[in-house]
Amino acid sequence: MKPAAFDYLSPASVEEALALLTDLGEGAKPLAGGQSLVPLMNFRLVRPQHVVDLNGLRELDGIREDDGHLVIGAMTRQRAVETSALVSERCPLLAEAMPQIGHVQIRNRGTVGGSLAHADPAAELPAVVAALGGELIVRSTRGRRVIKAEQFFVGYLTTAARPGELLVEVRLPTSPPRTGTAFLEVSRRHGDFALVGVAATVTVDEAGVCTNAAIALTGVGPTPIVAHDAARALVGAKPAANAFDAAGRRVSDSVQPDSDLHASSEYRKHVAGVLTRRALAKAAARATAKEEAQR
Amino acid sequence: MNERPIRVTVNGRAYERTVEARKTLADFLREDLELTGTHLGCEHGVCGACTIILDGAAVRSCLMFAVQVHGSEIQTVEGLADGDRLNPLQEAFREHHGLQCGFCTPGFLMTLTCFLRECPNPTEAQVREAIAGNLCRCTGYQNIVIAALAAAQTLAASPQGS
Numbered sequence: 006m007k008p009a010a011f012d013y014l015s016p017a018s019v020e021e022a023l024a025l026l027t028d029l030g031e032g033a034k035p036l037a038g039g040q041s042l043v044p045l046m047n048f049r050l051v052r053p054q055h056v057v058d059l060n061g062l063r064e065l066d067g068i069r070e071d072d073g074h075l076v077i078g079a080m081t082r083q084r085a086v087e088t089s090a091l092v093s094e095r096c097p098l099l100a101e102a103m104p105q106i107g108h109v110q111i112r113n114r115g116t117v118g119g120s121l122a123h124a125d126p127a128a129e130l131p132a133v134v135a136a137l138g139g140e141l142i143v144r145s146t147r148g149r150r151v152i153k154a155e156q157f158f159v160g161y162l163t164t165a166a167r168p169g170e171l172l173v174e175v176r177l178p179t180s181p182p183r184t185g186t187a188f189l190e191v192s193r194r195h196g197d198f199a200l201v202g203v204a205a206t207v208t209v210d211e212a213g214v215c216t217n218a219a220i221a222l223t224g225v226g227p228t229p230i231v232a233h234d235a236a237r238a239l240v241g242a243k244p245a246a247n248a249f250d251a252a253g254r255r256v257s258d259s260v261q262p263d264s265d266l267h268a269s270s271e272y273r274k275h276v277a278g279v280l281t282r283r284a285l286a287k288a289a290a291r292a293t294a295k296e297e298a299q300r
Numbered sequence: 301m302n303e304r305p306i307r308v309t310v311n312g313r314a315y316e317r318t319v320e321a322r323k324t325l326a327d328f329l330r331e332d333l334e335l336t337g338t339h340l341g342c343e344h345g346v347c348g349a350c351t352i353i354l355d356g357a358a359v360r361s362c363l364m365f366a367v368q369v370h371g372s373e374i375q376t377v378e379g380l381a382d383g384d385r386l387n388p389l390q391e392a393f394r395e396h397h398g399l400q401c402g403f404c405t406p407g408f409l410m411t412l413t414c415f416l417r418e419c420p421n422p423t424e425a426q427v428r429e430a431i432a433g434n435l436c437r438c439t440g441y442q443n444i445v446i447a448a449l450a451a452a453q454t455l456a457a458s459p460q461g462s
Contacts, residue, residue: 056321
């Protein structure tokens with residue numbers, strides 16, 4: 006198994022990379038961590054004429070806090086996010102999802118931007134970014150665009166980034182006070198792509214009443230699916246088991262997953278409901294625990 | 301520009317070669333440097349047999365191109381033993397039957413070498429998590445886990461032993 010021949014280009018700056026992507030057009034493929042692209046190239050399912058290696062672009066590597074947001078450069082390794090104290094403190098949902106991505110050898114090389122731009126609907130990162138209402142920043146020689154997560158993921162392995170545009174960073178709102186989060190998934194084997202995954206957040210006020218909730222799922226559609234209605238129904242009451250049950254049923258009824266070799270549509274619908282219920286219960290318990298800790 | 305000159309340090313030795321861009325790091329190690337200890341199983345990042353240590357991190361050498369390691373430092377399974385003397389991790393694999401056919405062993409050794417540096421006193425659960433990305437079809441993993449835990453003890457007793 007050898008990739009087809011390609012021209013290898015290793016730009017030293019983002020500007021240079023953007024110029025190359027514009028000049029070379031559709032035949033050029035940006036290479037981030039390579040944990041999805043290189044297998045596709047090894048199988049010759051993808052045969053780019055030009056590979057633009059982003060690994061020399063230090064300016065895209067880093068995690069910082071900026072005005073209530075966590076800003077993560079597209080070339081930040083997944084392992085760096087997993088082990089970041091700033092991420093576990095400011096964005097615990099992301100921290101909980103990270104170790105569930107592949108295996109450590111994959112996360113040592115795989116990048117945040119690579120996973121998001123690849124837009125596999127079974128992947129963890131797109132669902133986390135969608136649940137948090139994150140923003141994706143893309144750049145081209147024409148300028149910079151900010152795209153909301155729900156507009157970014159437009160279909161199976163397809164994003165709203167246009168030809169010549171490169172994902173450069175992702176902005177995630179940091180976790181507000183009295184917020185609990187959870188990321189749960191079910192996979193056939195440890196480290197496999199999940200059959201279904203659920204990212205959930207629950208925020209309560211000082212009286213313990215839910216003021217905000219979010220649910221996003223992997224593996225049940227062509228993109229990460231955000232369950233707005235099920236989440237909204239939790240707002241205005243104290244989090245309770247029967248409400249989590251109802252949210253789970255609502256999610257299970259509304260999603261339309263495909264059947265494949267690994268699981269039937271019915272099974273995925275069922276698991277989506279169960280994981281939604283469990284993720285909400287876990288997130289709510291964590292939100293309430295935080296509230297008590299602050300008293 | 302299909303070929304590039306690269307400079308890379310492997311197991312402490314510097315190499316300069318000109319490589320075709322599409323050549324994976326794993327093929328470069330095996331064919332160009334004749335370091336055939338790094339094995340290739342699935343060639344799409346699932347089996348872990350080709351795991352090497354790149355600038356201190358365990359990575360799949362089948363999911364990288366050789367041109368990408370210009371200026372880097374690599375450790376492969378050939379770098380573990382001191383001549384004929386096995387290192388403590390290799391010795392533990394031998395002692396506890398952590399291998400049978402041996403095909404997957406280089407990948408396990410490199411994954412665990414990296415892991416034991418970061419987590420010198422692991423629990424069994426941590427070892428199992430650490431090797432989750434390496435497949436072995438002979439041992440059933442039990443003896444690999446035992447070997448890893450034994451190696452951790454040996455290394456703790458003689459920190460300079462590695």
